[in-house]
Amino acid sequence: MPSVYIETYGCQMNVSDSELMYGKLQAEGYVTQETPHGADVVLINTCAIRENAEQRVIGRLGELRRDLKPGAILGVTGCMAQRLGARLLATDTRVQLVVGPDAYRMLPALIEGARNGERFSATDFDLEEHYEDFTARRFEGVKAWIPVQRGCDYRCTYCIVPTTRGPERSRKLADVVRETREVVAQGINEVVLLGQTVNSYNDGTHDFADLLRAVGAVDGLRRLRYTSPHPNDFSDRVIAAMAGTPAVCEHVHLPMQSGSTSMLKRMLRRYSREDYLDCVARLRAAIPGLGITTDIIVGFPGETDEEFEETLSLCREVRFDDAFTFKFSAREGTPATRMPPEWTIASEVVDRRYESLMATVRGISREKNMGRLGERMEVLVEKEARKGELLQARSRDFKTVLVPGTPELIGTYLTVELTGTTGATFTGTPVQERQPLPMAG
Ligand code: 5AD
Ligand code: SF4
Secondary structure, eight states: OOEEEEEEOSSHHHHHHHHHHHHHHHHTTOEEOSSSTTOSEEEEEEOOSSHHHHHHHHHHHHHHHHHSOTTOEEEEEEHHHHHHTHHHHHHOTTOOEEEOTTOGGGHHHHHHHHHTTOOEEEOOOOTTOOOTTOOOOOSOSSEEEEEOEESOOOOOTTOOHHHHHOSOEEOOHHHHHHHHHHHHHTTOOEEEEEOTTGGGOBOSSOBHHHHHHHHHTSTTOOEEEEEOOOGGGOOHHHHHHHHHOTTBOSEEEOOOBOSOHHHHHHTTOSOOHHHHHHHHHHHHHHSTTOEEEEEEEESOTTOOHHHHHHHHHHHHHHTOSEEEEEEOOOOTTSGGGGSOGGGOOOHHHHHHHHHHHHHHHHHHHHHHHHTTTTOEEEEEEEEEOSSTTEEEEEETTOOEEEEEOOGGGTTOEEEEEEEEEOSSSEEEEEOOOOOOOOOOO
């Protein structure tokens, strides 16, 4: 039987797409393998969000060329494939297939063609495509990523995603619920719903509030998460559904991008600093103990010292549990590249701001985490930790907790007491949950 290896870059949506591609190819008689060595088909599932994501892929393609067995078929899928299309075939003669995110259904046929020496780029969008008949081959045993929406209808001026993933469309609620039931039946009890602006989910009949309640009601599902929402799509209905559905975890990843209203305007984020703060306040009021993480970009065109200061001050005001920080990367074809050249921020300034933002974010997160030592909480053991004999577990509010234990504990829930923190992650000791005393008499 032919073998296939897929290497995945970028976000969870790509991880989920790779699971679907593996599933499809397995159904077509391929065996999957963990390394590119000796594989008949090697696919690189790529990300285009920042320049360095693409540079990594280009470097990797060069390396792989040496590792491939003669006659192996090399393909590029995902956002970079969609963005560059046939240009990739022209620049890298070893690449035979270029397949965008809506064309994975064609993979078996394209691979067949490649076997006959054809080279092909498939990058049409398909607004009906949700790969409903594919069965994902999941990487993780403990939680399942379930895509509920593809594409994005926002047009943030820095972002390439609307170009690489096309217009927004939602899966039918019944299909998402069916997939949730299937994964729960397989013994997985944490589900993460995926979408580019996941809380704008709308299948024509149901909104995201309906989806949260319906998925949350699946028997046996213990934890429900979703990523990434857009602040503008947190209607009161959605917040009420989040608060009122016990399975939904007390965590939200709420991309902020900037703390300055004028910057947010240039980014076309469609909310102001005050709107963002209001969204945070409404979420916190409804969901006690909510963990909040975010994404922030520094060095977007025209960013002044004052605007950057507003980003720092918004971080201090919100007190994020954690933040992913990015240096602005100009993406070909996005509106940000058409802004006046004098708005470009010098790289030394970007570096300085980036360092200062990281220090601010880390300081806050450390302070918050230190304040939680001694707390007891439920964690789900996810995997072996990278170092030592520890296991990596996750709390409902998305804290990473390292606990002692053997791999049999993976997939189980423990109550732990937080005993230490590096500032970012915790160490914890499992504690016996107190049993009620036997009744006297
Ligand atoms: N440059 C830097 N960061 C970007 N992001 C998206 N596009 C860019 C870009 N051109 C960041 C945003 C988004 C996260 C996934 O990546 O913060 O939320
Ligand atoms: Fe990109 Fe904005 Fe859509 Fe997010 S909401 S994927 S940042 S365009």
